[in-house]
Amino acid sequence: MGGLRLxxxxxxxxxxxxxxxxxxxxxxxxxxxxLAGALLGLVVAAxxxxxxxxxxxxxxxxxxxVALALLLTRGLHVDGLADTADGLGSYSTAxxxxxxxxxxxxxxxxxxxxxxxxxxxxxxxxxxxxxxISTALATVAVAFAAGRLGATVACRRGLPAARPEGLGTxxxxxxxxxxxxxxxxxxxxxxxxxxxxxxxLAVAVAVAVAWALTAHARRRLxxxxxxxxxxxxxxxxxxxxxxxxxx
Numbered sequence: 700m701g702g703l704r705l706x707x708x709x710x711x712x713x714x715x716x717x718x719x720x721x722x723x724x725x726x727x728x729x730x731x732x733x734l735a736g737a738l739l740g741l742v743v744a745a746x747x748x749x750x751x752x753x754x755x756x757x758x759x760x761x762x763x764x765v766a767l768a769l770l771l772t773r774g775l776h777v778d779g780l781a782d783t784a785d786g787l788g789s790y791s792t793a794x795x796x797x798x799x800x801x802x803x804x805x806x807x808x809x810x811x812x813x814x815x816x817x818x819x820x821x822x823x824x825x826x827x828x829x830x831x832i833s834t835a836l837a838t839v840a841v842a843f844a845a846g847r848l849g850a851t852v853a854c855r856r857g858l859p860a861a862r863p864e865g866l867g868t869x870x871x872x873x874x875x876x877x878x879x880x881x882x883x884x885x886x887x888x889x890x891x892x893x894x895x896x897x898x899x900l901a902v903a904v905a906v907a908v909a910w911a912l913t914a915h916a917r918r919r920l921x922x923x924x925x926x927x928x929x930x931x932x933x934x935x936x937x938x939x940x941x942x943x944x945x946x
Contacts, residue, residue: 701718701719701724702724702726702727702728702730702731703727703728703731703734703735704716704718705719705720705724705725705728706727706728706729706731706734706735707735707738709728709735710732710735710736710739710772710847710850710932711735711738711771711772712770712771712772712773720869722869722873725854725869725870726854726873726874726878729850729851729854729870729873729874730851730874730878730882732847732848732850732851733845733847733848733851733882733886734844735847736840736843736844736845736846736847736936737840737841737844738840739768739771739772739843740839740840740841740842740843740844741836741839741840742767742771743764743767743768743771743839743843744764744835744836744840746763746764746767747760747761747763747764747767747824747828748760748828748832748835748836750763751828757825757828757829758821758825760825760828761821761822761824761825761828762821762825764821764824764828764839765817765820765821765824768820768843775929776929776930776932776933777813777816777817777929777933778929779925779926779927779928779929779930779932779933780809780812780813780816780926780929780930780933780934781805781808781809781810781812781813782799782800782801782805782809782926782929782930783812783912783916783924783926783927783929783930784808784809784811784812784930785799785800785802785805785806785808785809786799786800786919786920786926787808787915787916787919787920788808789806789808793861793919793920793921796919796920797861797862797920797924800924812930816933816934816937819940819941820937820940822944823842823940823941823943824839824944826944826946827839827940827943827944834893837892837893838893838894838943841886841889841890841893841894841898841901841902841939841943842936842939842940842943843936844886844889844890845886845890845901845902845905845935845936845939846905846932846935846936846937846939847932847935847936848882848883848886848902848905848906848909848935849905849908849909849912849928849932849933849934849935850928850931850932851874851879851882851883852879852906852909852910852913852935853870853909853913853923853927853928853931854870854871854872854874854923854928855874855875855879855913856872856874856875857872857876858871858872858913858917858922858923859871859872859917859921859923860872860922860923860924861916861920861921861922861923861924861927862922862924865924865925866924866925866928867922867923867924867927867928870925870928871922871923883902883906886902887899887902887903890902894943897942897943897945898943900942901938901939901940901942901943902939904938904939904942905935905936905939906935907938908934908935908938909931909932909935912927912930912931912934913931
């Protein structure tokens with residue numbers, strides 16, 4: 700339960716407080732990140748579907764779903780996406796890129812990354828909301844669960860922290876690769892119950908996107924950071940939504 704509470708406190712605004720923040724608890728939190736994502740997806744999808752039932756156009760309901768997801772995650776993940784885009788887009792040395800990522804302002808790469816990802820999310824979600832209620836709820840939950848696998852992937856063994864301090868240092872290399880593979884298999888199996896082939900494919904694509912981003916971060920920055928985790932979550936979620944919305 701300590702790991703679940705930490706996962707909910709890290710990935711949502713749920714009113715729970717983690718009673719322990721050590722590496723074993725962090726490991727559990729990263730492994731349970733997809734569960735926190737699935738719960739978040741169910742909540743935002745339920746609100747969007749209620750709006751559609753009340754007469755709202757699906758594009759409007761989809762945009763509200765995306766906005767609500769930002770609110771319920773404190774905007775932390777999109778902030779990480781923006782900082783990561785600015786740092787990697789600068790083509791500077793690792794030290795300079797990390798310095799850029801620590802700044803509170805957002806540069807052109809960050810703005811473009813946020814705009815692109817949110818537009819993709821809203822368009823994909825709009826398509827999903829046209830399905831029957833139970834299918835739409837489950838599909839959005841799968842997408843958000845697959846997106847949170849980005850955090851699990853970013854915390855795998857063999858990927859060090861880029862800085863000697865910060866969130867990255869606490870969570871880096873807490874997830875053994877065999878446990879990562881087991882969690883991915885469980886999420887893929889659950890996704891198959893929603894859509895026999897698009898579900899597992901969405902999970903696989905989400906994991907591939909997170910793995911590619913974090914591998915690139917290691918080459919450019921020397922490892923992962925909290926911002927890279929946020930970017931991995933946002934890009935993996937968008938990738939999963941695109942796969943699930945493609946017919």
